Amino acid sequence: MKKTVLVTGANKGIGFGIAKHLGLNGWNVIIGARNQERAEKAISELSSSGICVSGWINIELSNLESIGQAAREVNDKFPDLSLLVNNAGIPGDMSVDGLHTEICDIKQTIEVNFIGTFALTKALIPLLTRNTGRIVNVTVPSEISPYWHPLGYVASKAAQNAMMGVMAMEFQQQEKPLEIFSVHPGPTTTDLNGNMCLPGFHDIDTVGQKMAELINDGKTHQGEFIELYPIVKED
């Protein structure tokens, strides 16, 4: 029987690549998106690649009401959901150094990347637990890189990584039939970074395929932080 996955932010970028390659590997895919037009465009592209798209869910991660509504809709329409890929995210202002970052930018980035992601995960945990499911977060390392450290973004992702670690520990302690782990896809050419394409960057197809292989590897990854590509040290 096909398994069902919800990928947030699946209308473009890495989320689209993950949805595509999970779909090609036999998953029923639910697209998380913020508006109908972008969702339908993604669904039409995926369907033309032969992928079974079960539908789309409107999720605005900066709005708790939208998240609650999305979770209710998933419960009603997709009771067999067994995988949540928390992929949707925003970069925040990457053009300024830490001390010049506006408070409103920090708040907004944390609201989407951490609070919204936490709220959606929390709302879907009862369903995912019933289905012995998994949660996969798409993220960056918590360690501060000397080369690149936009404050709002790294703070929001560090909080998201803490959520993953805490939940994994509690799932184990409470013997919940549920798994959570995080994946750093590495630099990927997307709108998030202005479609940067430097040496070491990958495209969304390559990353989506590798993510799907990892998710389908049949292994347990509870609490792991997985680097999809080895980190190359800069001189």
Ligand SMILES: NC(=O)c1ccc[n+]([C@@H]2O[C@H](COP(=O)([O-])OP(=O)(O)OC[C@H]3O[C@@H](n4cnc5c(N)ncnc54)[C@H](OP(=O)(O)O)[C@@H]3O)[C@@H](O)[C@H]2O)c1
């Ligand atoms: N690109 C990289 O190099 C890289 C590296 C490491 C980790 N990541 C992570 O990978 C994930 C995907 O990023 P990407 O590079 O693929 O970026 P992207 O192309 O900009 O895609 C981001 C996705 O998130 C959605 N989104 C943004 N704000 C949202 C909100 N408030 N509520 C719901 N959905 C929202 C976007 O929807 P709209 O189309 O409606 O805006 C879009 O579908 C992010 O979590 C990012 O931090 C990226």
